[in-house]
Amino acid sequence: MYELIIVGAGPAGITAAVYAARKKIDFLLVTQDVGGQTLLSSDVENYTGYQFITGPELVAKFEEHLKQFNVGLKKDEPVERILQAKEGHFVVETKKAAYSAKTVIVASGRRPRWLDVKGEEPLRNKGVSYCATCDGPLFSKKNVVVIGGANSALDATLQLIHIASYVYLININPELGGDPIMRDKVQAAKNVKVFNSAVTKEIFGAQFVEGIKFEQNGVANELKVQGVFVEIGSIPNSNIVDFVAKNNNGEIIVDNLNRTNMPGIFAAGDVTDVPEKQIIVAAGEGAKSVLGVSRYLYQSGS
Numbered sequence: 689m690y691e692l693i694i695v696g697a698g699p700a701g702i703t704a705a706v707y708a709a710r711k712k713i714d715f716l717l718v719t720q721d722v723g724g725q726t727l728l729s730s731d732v733e734n735y736t737g738y739q740f741i742t743g744p745e746l747v748a749k750f751e752e753h754l755k756q757f758n759v760g761l762k763k764d765e766p767v768e769r770i771l772q773a774k775e776g777h778f779v780v781e782t783k784k785a786a787y788s789a790k791t792v793i794v795a796s797g798r799r800p801r802w803l804d805v806k807g808e809e810p811l812r813n814k815g816v817s818y819c820a821t822c823d824g825p826l827f828s829k830k831n832v833v834v835i836g837g838a839n840s841a842l843d844a845t846l847q848l849i850h851i852a853s854y855v856y857l858i859n860i861n862p863e864l865g866g867d868p869i870m871r872d873k874v875q876a877a878k879n880v881k882v883f884n885s886a887v888t889k890e891i892f893g894a895q896f897v898e899g900i901k902f903e904q905n906g907v908a909n910e911l912k913v914q915g916v917f918v919e920i921g922s923i924p925n926s927n928i929v930d931f932v933a934k935n936n937n938g939e940i941i942v943d944n945l946n947r948t949n950m951p952g953i954f955a956a957g958d959v960t961d962v963p964e965k966q967i968i969v970a971a972g973e974g975a976k977s978v979l980g981v982s983r984y985l986y987q988s989g990s
């Protein structure tokens with residue numbers, strides 16, 4: 689029986705692990721990968737201490753820090769569900785094993801939202817992608833479309849303009865959202881065309897993506913492209929736990945000590961209802977959650 693199991697090793701989970709190790713809590717870190725969404729970020733310019741660092745470089749720094757401690761890490765081991773056991777203890781189940789703990793920090797982050805149009809599912813990984821950082825290089829000198837209009841779509845577009853011949857941006861709103869600096873860069877690029885008030889209707893192609901159909905102000909249109917990058921936001925990885933309160937977006941509701949409504953279950957980072965989804969915020973929440981766990985374990989006498 690561990691004192692604590694941390695689920696997820698993004699900025700929230702890794703920071704929680706560093707804090708737990710320094711507090712000498714007996715814990716296990718169970719995760720699908722190490723790094724989470726930060727691995728997908730090409731430029732990080734808002735993590736204090738680094739004026740510029742790539743996401744993978746920042747993750748390498750996090751890992752270096754983690755390796756200072758003797759952390760029990762179960763990697764490539766996605767959690768299938770968290771269960772309540774008797775006497776307020778919990779069981780974290782993966783395909784390979786079941787681990788018991790007095791407390792759990794859910795730091796499982798988010799995953800991309802699907803577009804949900806005809807052709808998306810059959811052409812997934814056949815030209816349809818949710819990660820420009822990972823798949824962008826496959827589209828060298830090809831035409832691609834990015835679907836979305838906020839920061840993740842702008843980030844994808846800014847990566848793709850250096851790889852693809854031409855980048856179309858399909859934005860459902862009348863104007864682009866996101867950070868003004870990124871918007872300006874997209875609008876200044878020579879190989880980008882933005883379609884505002886445009887709704888994607890279909891992705892088509894026999895074996896691989898050949899194009900998309902969309903409507904702009906009610907007028908049907910079509911683009912011939914080889915790649916489709918869906919960048920319309922993300923959803924929380926919260927379905928592994930069904931006995932804590934969540935908001936309408938499926939985010940786990942936490943208080944300012946990162947407690948959920950179930951004593952012993954804490955949550956941190958992008959999986960929670962904390963509105964700011966940022967690396968530094970997730971890291972801070974990860975730290976706070978362990979301080980909350982420590983208080984719970986040692987002050988409540990659990």
Ligand SMILES: Cc1cc2nc3c(=O)[nH]c(=O)nc-3n(C[C@H](O)[C@H](O)[C@H](O)COP(=O)(O)OP(=O)(O)OC[C@H]3O[C@@H](n4cnc5c(N)ncnc54)[C@H](O)[C@@H]3O)c2cc1C
Pocket residue numbers: 695696697698699700701718719720721722723724725726728729730731732733734765766767768795796797798840843925928956957958959965966967968970
């Ligand atoms: C393309 C992109 C660019 C970004 N750029 C920036 C930026 O420049 N600056 C910034 O501050 N923020 C940026 N962000 C946001 C930032 O990456 C997130 O806010 C941050 O990573 C959230 O950290 P987290 O630890 O809460 O979750 P995540 O990073 O999502 O990590 C979740 C962890 O949980 C694991 N996991 C998920 N499900 C399970 C499961 N069932 N079992 C076990 N483990 C599981 C994952 O493998 C991962 O290790 C960007 C995001 C994206 C997508």
